[in-house]
Amino acid sequence: MFLAIFLFIIGLAVLVAGAEFLVRGASSLAQKWGVPAIVIGLTIVAFGTSMPELVVNLFSAFRGATDIAIGNVIGSNTANILLILGITALIYPLSVKKNTTWKEIPFALLAVVLVFIMGNDRLFDGVDFNALTRTDGLALIAFLGIFMFYIVSLARQGEASEEKARVYSTWLSATFTIGGLAALFVGGKILVDNAVILARLAGMSEVLIGLTIVAVGTSLPELATSVVAVIRKQNDIAVGNIVGSNIFNVFWILGLTGTILPLPFNSIINFDVLVSITATLLLFLFMFIGARRKLDRWQGAMFILLYAVYVAYLVYRG
Numbered sequence: 001m002f003l004a005i006f007l008f009i010i011g012l013a014v015l016v017a018g019a020e021f022l023v024r025g026a027s028s029l030a031q032k033w034g035v036p037a038i039v040i041g042l043t044i045v046a047f048g049t050s051m052p053e054l055v056v057n058l059f060s061a062f063r064g065a066t067d068i069a070i071g072n073v074i075g076s077n078t079a080n081i082l083l084i085l086g087i088t089a090l091i092y093p094l095s096v097k098k099n100t101t102w103k104e105i106p107f108a109l110l111a112v113v114l115v116f117i118m119g120n121d122r123l124f125d126g127v128d129f130n131a132l133t134r135t136d137g138l139a140l141i142a143f144l145g146i147f148m149f150y151i152v153s154l155a156r157q158g159e160a161s162e163e164k165a166r167v168y169s170t171w172l173s174a175t176f177t178i179g180g181l182a183a184l185f186v187g188g189k190i191l192v193d194n195a196v197i198l199a200r201l202a203g204m205s206e207v208l209i210g211l212t213i214v215a216v217g218t219s220l221p222e223l224a225t226s227v228v229a230v231i232r233k234q235n236d237i238a239v240g241n242i243v244g245s246n247i248f249n250v251f252w253i254l255g256l257t258g259t260i261l262p263l264p265f266n267s268i269i270n271f272d273v274l275v276s277i278t279a280t281l282l283l284f285l286f287m288f289i290g291a292r293r294k295l296d297r298w299q300g301a302m303f304i305l306l307y308a309v310y311v312a313y314l315v316y317r318g
Contacts, residue, residue, distance in 0.1 A: 004120065004201075007190055007193075009209075010187075013187070015183070015184055015220050018179075018181070018184040018186075020180070021177075023180070023234060024176045025176025026173075026237060027171045028173040028176070029177065030237075048270055050230075053072055053253050055185070057204065057253050059068045061257050062261065064149045066128050066264050067269075068209060069263060070254070070265065071211040071214070072211075072214045074276050076215045076277055077112060077249055077279075078215070078272070079215050080222055080242045081242065081276075081279040082279050082310070083219070083304065084219060085303060086302075087232050087304065088226045088238055089296065089303070090297050091227065091230055093294055095293065095294050096294065096295065100239060101287045101293050105280065105284045107150075108243050108246040109281060109284065111140075111251055114140065114143070114250070115132075118136040119213065119273070120265070120267075122267075123234065130265040130266075130267060132266065133262045134258065134259050134262055137254070140251045140258065141252065141259065142253075144248070144252050144255060147295025184224075187220075198213075208317075215273050222242055225241050246280070272314075279303075279306070282306075
């Protein structure tokens, strides 16, 4: 037990260091190449910080722990918005780009709505099972292709980032970015593996572990990256990281996992999917409440409060 706690702390330290290097490298590349920082946030950073979710999902699926695999993605998406954006906005109010408000957040909403539809075969098709099948997985990956096409068109607009960052050489920027991603991957795996050990010692169920310990653990790269980004006044990376991660989590990670191995869908997770839908919808609505396209501190505080209530319910539900 003490070894698990020690390794948990080591994993957290590696995560924080990885986030620092990733933000430095990614924001430097955006400045050097004249690419909008939101594009870097939605692709390199979002994909990199989603790597722990991918590792956990593949390991969980092959070990037959499908509740952890699905709960990890849904729980991570909820934690990304309510907990991580909440904490980030509490540190510093977040300005959100027009494209993010009208295109990327709705795309993230579409992703989690599709999980609800695809996972409820009994409800929508009248069959005797609920599962994310290989067909569903391939469809999710196809949606990722559409999203990446949008990202390419966004990059071609060539609008340079308004948020200035320290510029390093291309070689050093790439080293920081790749090294940061590697540290996030390693730190995330160490942290999550030992968190699961501690949770199982405490007698938690697979669904609860997936939706809480694993979900928050695999979201720690997003938390570390977004907090470092907002402290460095890199708002586009901070927001793009979260929204992009939520899109990648469903379309890429859940899509790939379901394509490799069909995932039985536990109907108890429906409530959690609806919570994730509500969180994403609330983020969209917050763009029009108060300062337009801005996530204020009070909204961040509300997100954190809602997440605390949600976790308390999960613990009560068991």
